[in-house]
Amino acid sequence: MEPTPQPQPPEPGTPPVPDAPATPAGPAPAAYPAPGPYATPGPYAAPGPYTSPGMPYAGVPGPYGPYGRPATTTNGLAIGSLVSGIVCCLPPLGLVLGIFALRQIKRRGQGGKGLAIAGTVLSSISTLLVLLGLITGQIQDAVRGFNEGVREAASSRMxxxxxxxxxFLDDAGQGEYTLGVRVVDCAEPHDGEITGRFEVTGFDGWPGDRKLEALGEERCDAMAGTYVRDTWALTADTLSLYYYPDRQAWRQGERRIACGIGGEERTTGSLRSDATTLAPGQLAFLTHVNPIEDAAYEEPEADPEDDIEANRAWAADVRAAIDSARAGLRGRTWEPSARASMDAYLTDLDSASKQWAKLVRAEDADAFWDAYDRAFELLSGDAEADVREALGLTHTPPEGPEDRGSV
Known part of the structure; x- marks a missing residue:
């Protein structure tokens, strides 16, 4: 047994070491197995986001966007330059805006460089085109065309x-619905002129095209006869016009029919000859004479061989109009310049009355035809043309008897 080493006394100046507590006696510790190799530690979980002091949440981006970098803005002048270049509105403006935009983008670090370049290019092209148009005169032509279009649009009405x-001018074809007419001066070529209008009454619902057409023909023919008293001013292709509302316009409350007069070709000058434009002597002469023309215009379609009674009745209407004109013309004192020609014309009317009486008394078609030509000759003699010329009316007769009368 080895001797137990004795504790050495402390060196002088060294503080005393306290005695270790006594270990109670007990059984000897059990033997543990020798430790094996240590296991490799697994990956550590990534720590959660840390918050700054006083911040309740982590990862909230600040006012400058993610990563703390200010958001890039698009230069406003660049946008204006592109818009000006696209719409070709004041091309130099888009060019100037584009140049200033490029400078601001470089200095401020803004976006929109592509917009500024595109606007500058488009504006440059537009500027060159404008200069070319000014040199060649195309701009002036375009401006004149635009002004004419504005005037036409302003004058377009129903x-x-x-x-x-x-x-007015009407681009719609005959029988087609029109979307509007353009008002023009009557001294310029035009398709027609308005003779009046009237209100359609007596229908609870849409009456249909045929009924409105019948109303237009009847009423507008009468208005044309009142509007154009000097019927010799009309040509063979002069037509009575009428415009009536379609179904949609009727549902919207339109009930008017507009009447007019025009020809197959555009005419120049107004045909109006009524109480507003005629002198008293002119109006009196036409008031008495026009019924003769109107009656002669109503000649039956059937020949005397097919319907002698209808032809006799028509001849009687013409003779009645002649006799009425004779009485009316003789009952007025005429201007000295027209008296001689008026007397000669009244002599022809006296002869015409007797000749048309033969048509009224014709026993058969042969007797009717024997008196027919002479009866019209007396109505279309030179005496009436002389009176018209003396009164200042149209004195060139129509091409034939079939072209006379109201429109």
């Missing part, structure tokens, strides 16, 4: 809105 005596 026929029902036009006043009596206004002349």
């Amino acid at each position: 026929p029902m809105e036009l006043r009596t005596g206004e002349c």
Whole structure:
């Protein structure tokens, strides 16, 4: 047994070490197995986001966007330059805006460089085109065309809105619905002029095209006869016109029919010859004479061989109109310049009355035809043309008897 080493006394100046507590006696510790190799530690979980002091949540981006970098803005002048270049509105403006935009983008670090370049290029092209147009005169032509278009659009109206005596252009074909007419001066070429209008009554619902057409023909023919008293001013292709509302316009409350007069070709000058334009002597002469023309215009379609009674009745109407004119013309004192020609014309009317009486008394078709040509000759003699010339009316007769009468 080895001797137990004795504790050495402390060196002088060294503080005393306290005695270790006594270990109670007990059984000897059990033997543990020798430790094996240590296991490799697994990956550590990534720590959660740390918050700054006083911040309740982590990862909230600040006012400058993610990563703390300010958001890039698009230069406003670049946008203006592109818009000006696209719409070709004041091309130099887009060019100037584009140049200033490029400078601001470089200095401020803004976006929109591509917009500024595109606007500058487009504006440069537009500027060159404008300069070329000014040099060649195309800009002036375009401006004149634009002004004419504005004037046409401003004068485009529905026929029902036009006043009596206004002349117009209508691009719609005959029998087609029109979307509007353009008012023009009657001294310029025009398709027609308005003779009046009237209100359609007596229908609870849409009456249909045929009924409105019948109303237009009847009423507008009468208006044309009142509007154009000097019927010799009309040509063979002069037509009575009428415009009536379609179904949609009727549902919207339109009830008016507009009446007019025009020809197959555009005419120049107004045909109006009524109480507003005629002198008293002119109006009195036409008032007495026109019924003769109207009656002669109503000749039956059937020949005397097919319907002698209808032809006799027509001849009686013509003779009645002649006799009425004779009485009316003799009952007025005429201007000295027209008296001689008026006397000669009245002599022809006296002879015409007797000749048309033969047509009224014709026993058969042969007797009717024997008196027919002479009866019309007396109505179309030079005496009436002389009176018209003396009164200042149209004195060139129509091409034939079939072209006379109201429109």
